[in-house]
Amino acid sequence: xxRFIKFLPFVLLLGPFSALADESAKALFSRYQDRIVQVRxxxxxxxxxxxxxxxxxxxxxxLIATNYHVISSxxxxxxxxxxxYENTAGGKGELELLDIDxxxxxxxxxxxxxxxxxLLLPDREPDQGETIYSIGNPYDIGFTVVPGTYNGLRADSYxxxxxxxxxxxxxxxxxxxxxxxxxxxxxxxxxxxxQVSFLVPVAALRRxxxxxxxxxxxxxxxxxxxxxxLTANQRNLIDRALAGSWPVEVIGDATALGELxxxxxxxxxxxxxxxxxxxxxKYISNTCxxxxxxxxxxxxxxxxxxxxxxxMEANELSPTRFYSYYQSxxxxxxxxxxxxxxxxxxxxxxxxIVQDEMGQADKVVLCARAYVDYPGLYDALYIRGSVDWKxxxxxxxxxxxxxxxxxxxxxxxxxxxxxxx
Amino acid sequence: MTVLELRNxxxxxxxxxxxDREVITVGRAFDNDVIVDDIYVSPHHLRLTRxxxxxxxxxxxxLNGIQRKHQQNGAGPVSSGDQLRIGHTVLHVYERxxxxxxxxxxxxxxxxxxxxxxxxxxxxxxxVLFQAVHNYINSWSEVTWLDGASNVIDxxxxxxxxxxxxxxLGRLLRHRTHYFxxxxxxxxxxxxxxxxxxxxxxxxxNTGAGTLESVANQVLQFGSLAVAFWASLLLATAxxxxxxxxxxxxxxxxxxxxxxxxxxxxxxxxxxxxxYYGRVKQPVFLWRQPxxxxxxxxxxxxxxxxxxxxxxxxxxxx
Numbered sequence: 001x002x003r004f005i006k007f008l009p010f011v012l013l014l015g016p017f018s019a020l021a022d023e024s025a026k027a028l029f030s031r032y033q034d035r036i037v038q039v040r041x042x043x044x045x046x047x048x049x050x051x052x053x054x055x056x057x058x059x060x061x062x063l064i065a066t067n068y069h070v071i072s073s074x075x076x077x078x079x080x081x082x083x084x085y086e087n088t089a090g091g092k093g094e095l096e097l098l099d100i101d102x103x104x105x106x107x108x109x110x111x112x113x114x115x116x117x118x119l120l121l122p123d124r125e126p127d128q129g130e131t132i133y134s135i136g137n138p139y140d141i142g143f144t145v146v147p148g149t150y151n152g153l154r155a156d157s158y159x160x161x162x163x164x165x166x167x168x169x170x171x172x173x174x175x176x177x178x179x180x181x182x183x184x185x186x187x188x189x190x191x192x193x194x195q196v197s198f199l200v201p202v203a204a205l206r207r208x209x210x211x212x213x214x215x216x217x218x219x220x221x222x223x224x225x226x227x228x229x230l231t232a233n234q235r236n237l238i239d240r241a242l243a244g245s246w247p248v249e250v251i252g253d254a255t256a257l258g259e260l261x262x263x264x265x266x267x268x269x270x271x272x273x274x275x276x277x278x279x280x281x282k283y284i285s286n287t288c289x290x291x292x293x294x295x296x297x298x299x300x301x302x303x304x305x306x307x308x309x310x311x312m313e314a315n316e317l318s319p320t321r322f323y324s325y326y327q328s329x330x331x332x333x334x335x336x337x338x339x340x341x342x343x344x345x346x347x348x349x350x351x352x353i354v355q356d357e358m359g360q361a362d363k364v365v366l367c368a369r370a371y372v373d374y375p376g377l378y379d380a381l382y383i384r385g386s387v388d389w390k391x392x393x394x395x396x397x398x399x400x401x402x403x404x405x406x407x408x409x410x411x412x413x414x415x416x417x418x419x420x421x
Numbered sequence: 422m423t424v425l426e427l428r429n430x431x432x433x434x435x436x437x438x439x440x441d442r443e444v445i446t447v448g449r450a451f452d453n454d455v456i457v458d459d460i461y462v463s464p465h466h467l468r469l470t471r472x473x474x475x476x477x478x479x480x481x482x483x484l485n486g487i488q489r490k491h492q493q494n495g496a497g498p499v500s501s502g503d504q505l506r507i508g509h510t511v512l513h514v515y516e517r518x519x520x521x522x523x524x525x526x527x528x529x530x531x532x533x534x535x536x537x538x539x540x541x542x543x544x545x546x547x548x549v550l551f552q553a554v555h556n557y558i559n560s561w562s563e564v565t566w567l568d569g570a571s572n573v574i575d576x577x578x579x580x581x582x583x584x585x586x587x588x589x590l591g592r593l594l595r596h597r598t599h600y601f602x603x604x605x606x607x608x609x610x611x612x613x614x615x616x617x618x619x620x621x622x623x624x625x626x627n628t629g630a631g632t633l634e635s636v637a638n639q640v641l642q643f644g645s646l647a648v649a650f651w652a653s654l655l656l657a658t659a660x661x662x663x664x665x666x667x668x669x670x671x672x673x674x675x676x677x678x679x680x681x682x683x684x685x686x687x688x689x690x691x692x693x694x695x696x697y698y699g700r701v702k703q704p705v706f707l708w709r710q711p712x713x714x715x716x717x718x719x720x721x722x723x724x725x726x727x728x729x730x731x732x733x734x735x736x737x738x739x
Contacts (some may be wrong), residue, residue, distance in 0.1 A: 278563040317561060319703035325561040331699025339693065345694035345732025350724050351424050351629060355711035361704075364717055367722050370732035378728060381695050388704050407573035409718065416714065 013171050024180045025133055025145045032182055035119050037068045038137045039095065039109070039174060041073055044082055053186065054136040054175030055085060055095075055109060057120065057194055058209060062113040064095065065205055067189055067294045068105045068130050068175030073099060075222040076297045087110055097211045099170050099219050102226045103159070103233045103303070104204040105189050107174075108212050119176055121202050121401065122208075126150040130187050134197070141166045144172070150185060153201065158237060158263045159292045159303075160185045161198040168197035169359025217222055227374040229293070230402050232303065234377070237263070238400075238407040251284055252311025254382035254394045254421035264288040281314035281325055285399070289336060294402065299304035299340045302371075302379075302402030306336040307415065313392040322391040330363070332393065337401040343371045344379065353387065361388040362421065366412075371402070380408045386421065423476075424512040425455055431593045435510070438666075439517075445469040447512060448481070459506025461485050467496075469514070474502045476514060482505070484642050498509060528662070531655050536603035545601075548608040552576040555615055580607035591657035599656045610649035615642040627709040631698030643680075691735070 009397060035057040043050040053070030054289020064085065074081045074097055083095035095109040112377070126132060126140035127150070134146040165179060168191045175188045175198050186199025219225045247258035259266040265290035271279060287308045294303030312329070313324045335347075356362075367381040385395035396419045400408055427436040438455065450464035457466070463483035469476045476499040480487050487495035493507050497506070501516035537544075555669045556572040557564055584603035592598050618638050625634030633677040651669040654660065660668065 049444060155580040228447060276562060279561060280563060281561050284467055314561070319705070320558050321561060322703060323703045324559050327699065327701045328703060331697070331703050333699075334694050341691035341735075345728060345735050346692050347697075348724055348727040348731055349695050349697035350720060351631075351698050352717055353629075353707065353709060354714050354717060354722075356714060361707065361711045363701055365695075366701065366721065366724055367716065368728040369695075370725070372732055378468045381697075383697075383699075385701060387701050390703060393701075399716040405722070409721055412721075413718070 006411040010225070024131070025147055027286065028133055028178055028180070028182055029135065029143075029145045032119060032135075032178070033143065034114070035116055036135055036143065036176065037064065037087045037111075038140075038143075038171075038353050039064070039070055040084050040086065041071060041081050044080055046090060050081060051171040052137065052140055052171050054171070054361055056174075056176040057116060057118045058108075058117050058205065060113060060116070062111040062303075063098075063118070063209070063212075064109040064111055065176075065187065066107050066109060067187065067200075067247060068100050068102050068107045069189075070174050071107050071109070072295070072297050072377070074162060075100075075226070083109060084267075085109075087114075098223070099208060099215075099223060099244065100222060100229075101105060101204060101208045102296065104200050104208070105295060106187065106200055106205055106208050108208055110123050110218075118176070120183045122179075122181075123203075123206075124179075124183065126179050126185055128152050130179065132164065132166075132170055132177050132179050134166055134172065134175060134177045134199075135189055136175030136188055137170070138169035138171045140171055143360070146172075148195070148197070150179075154198070154291075156262060156265050157292045158240075158290070159294075160201050160204070160244070161189070161292070162201055164197045164199050165195050166197055167191070167195055168199075183214035183292070208298075223373045224314075226296065227377065230374060231404060233294075234403045234407055237303075237305070238411055240296075240405065242410055242414055246414065248418065251286060251309050252313065252394065253392070254309075254395075254419065256286065256396060256416065256420075257288075257307065257418040258286075259288060260305075263290060265291055280316045281312060281322070283310055283312040285310045293337060297340070297343065299338055301337050302342045302377075304337040304399060304401035305397065309397075309419070310395040311391070312395070317391055319390040326385070326393050330383065330385050333365075333381060333397050335379055335381050335401065336399045337379060339379070342372065344371050347379075347381065349381075360386065362385050374402070376404050377402050378405070378408065379403075382412055382415070384416065384419070394419070406419035422517040424515040424517060424519070425514070427457060428511045428513060430509055430511065431596070443471045445733070446481075447507065448483075455512075457507065457510050458511075459508040459510045464508060464509050467512075469499065474498065475516070478505055490510070498613070501527040525659060525661070528655065530652075534602055534652050535597075535599055536602075536654050537605045538599055541601035543607050548612050549573055549577060551612050551616065551724060561585045576611075577608060580592070580611050583607045585651040587657050594658050597656075600655055603653055606649050606652045610645045612643040614638065615643045622702070623706055625698070626702045626706065627699045629698065629709075631700065634698075634700070643673075643677070646676075649692060654683075689738075 002056050037055050039053045039055040040049045042053045053066050055064040055066035058065045066224050084092055085095050086092045093111050095111050098108045100107045120346040130146055130150045134148060134151045137143050147167050148164050151165055153162040154163050155160045165245060168188045172188045176184045177186045179185050184202045189200050190198040196279050241260060241263055247257035248255050266286050267287050273283045289306035290304050295301055305367035347369045349365060351365045354364050357364045362384050365383040368378045371377045379401045381399050383397045384391050399414055400411060422439055422441050425438050426434060428434055431553055445454045447467050448454055448464050448466040449457055449462050451690055465481045466483040467487055468479045468481055470613045478487060478496050480496045480498050485683045489495040499514050501519045503514050505512045552573045553569055584600060584607050587603040588600040621634045654665055654668060
């Protein structure tokens with residue numbers, strides 16, 4: 001009998017909540033479904049859909065929002081694709097690309113007016129744990145409502161994204177996520193699997209609509225618009241990162257830059273994890289990187305800050321053997337973002353043996369590759385490793401992706417200063 | 422007077438005799454004028470009968486018949502210098518006045534190379550020791566004797582096999598094996614680029630000339646292979662100097678062409694990764710004067726300018 005009483009409150013609470021969720025999902029979908037569309041990128045030659053996403057009405061004059069990544073091929077292969085939508089009733093129409101926010105992964109499109117009121121974009125943040133509803137067309141199998149919970153903004157990212165505990169699948173990108181009153185909370189954008197999904201906050205969409213409304217005419221050069229947005233974003237990012245104090249942590253006999261919150265997340269590792277018990281060297285490493293990359297095109301991402309520090313020593317190895325190991329390690333650094341051949345040139349590198357005022361000698365390597373469509377932006381790779389110890393070494397490396405010369409220089413100076421041995 | 426030679430298919434002389442008979446019988450049976458120790462030769466295989474113009478070969482109903490080069494039925498007239506194949510043996514028929522092949526001048530290089538086999542006793546252990554040290558330097562774990570031995574075997578095995586190939590060729594063409602001479606040649610050819618790489622790495626590290634280091638290593642690799650090829654060719658074949666030079670040059674050019682074609686075929690491939698000079702060496706080998714940190718900052722714009730140029734170039738190529 002006591003056990004029954006103990007469980008009673010849960011039964012009572014769960015019953016009405018579950019019914020409420022079902023009711024809200026049903027009501028929300030039936031009330032707003034005619035404002036939600038499937039966005040299709042059509043290959044002009046094949047006359048078939050090349051990629052799909054979801055979009056929703058944000059202004060009564062036919063303004064539709066979706067993700068930038070849904071329509072990016074329209075920008076990178078102009079003339080090869082066109083846009084169309086299909087609504088839940090099966091009605092179809094053409095779409096025109098008006099503006100984008102590449103950093104937040106948003107795009108504004110325009111259709112012939114539907115004669116409907118748009119979805120509301122309220123300035124209200126739901127409470128953590130509040131049930132919200134993601135709508136989209138996963139895998140082109142039909143419109144779906146997915147209930148989940150609002151878990152606030154990601155704390156581990158400089159780029160603002162809402163953590164949504166619910167399933168967002170391919171094809172739902174660009175779909176709205178509504179609260180129980182039908183107001184848009186965010187826009188489906190990514191999933192980490194296992195009910196961990198991410199949404200673009202509705203505030204970013206409001207800013208994009210305001211910017212579009214103020215300009216009043218469609219963007220003509222989208223690549224220039226992307227360059228403009230990337231440049232502004234990386235300046236803001238690097239300036240803010242440089243403005244704060246940098247945390248320091250001890251690694252071996254050196255001190256190095258620690259976790260630079262909220263820009264990167266760090267993970268440590270050491271030779272203790274190696275399976276081979278016979279290795280004669282030890283290392284400790286800390287690898288820090290941004291959790292979020294800015295998507296530009298398939299196979300092309302940017303907006304990355306990543307850095308690594310390594311302490312390695314091998315008292316049982318002769319200097320010749322230690323340096324043989326050290327070199328195999330030093331010559332294998334690669335950038336942390338991906339590009340395609342059409343997006344950037346090849347890396348150009350230079351190297352120096354430098355000595356500071358304390359007489360410490362380091363090898364420094366600096367490499368850069370230039371973006372094709374976004375002049376003035378580069379990926380940079382910096383490696384610095386000690387060369388004056390017989391069987392110890394301290395190495396630091398950073399990759400900055402999609403950054404201008406000044407920001408790379410400023411970051412490099414501060415990064416080098418933060419490493420002390 | 423007629424000279425008869427029995428040679429095996431590799432050309433090795435098995436028997437030579439002179440005769441002034443008008444009729445000569447050849448076969449495996451002991452009542453023949455020329456007895457051939459070859460199971461594919463019939464007991465009474467062929468008969469040579471002198472004619473006005475030379476000889477006439479007659480097949481004595483042998484099991485495997487008489488063949489000549491590009492000719493299945495070798496019976497018929499025989500002139501001085503003709504070769505009749507019977508079983509696995511070749512019968513050469515010469516008149517006494519037959520002009521032998523030109524005299525080959527003694528080659529000093531060949532004399533030296535054939536003497537190399539005598540040095541195998543110290544060359545092989547020295548190269549094996551070098552291999553062992555090289556492997557030891559490039560391992561960062563505890564090295565057991567078994568691992569060390571296994572790595573050395575892996576290292577010298579290619580030379581052992583290549584030397585065996587050349588020795589076999591020598592055996593076939595010149596009836597001389599010179600296995601240990603070939604082994605010394607290929608072990609040294611394998612060790613020289615590795616040894617040279619230590620020197621070029623010192624130069625590269627202290628001048629910052631990574632490309633020069635890489636080119637020098639390739640030249641060393643290619644050069645030592647070419648020299649080893651020439652040396653083994655000299656030992657294994659009886660080519661004249663001119664033919665040797667042409668063969669080595671031909672093979673070298675063909676290999677170079679393959680390398681260059683390969684290089685240019687892949688040089689157009691986009692390199693996603695930075696191709697930087699990552700050489701680091703222990704402090705005792707740092708002989709160049711380090712530069713102040715400011716130099717990196719000062720030279721930074723050149724890296725970006727060059728990156729822009731590379732990007733424009735790749736666009737123009739497209």
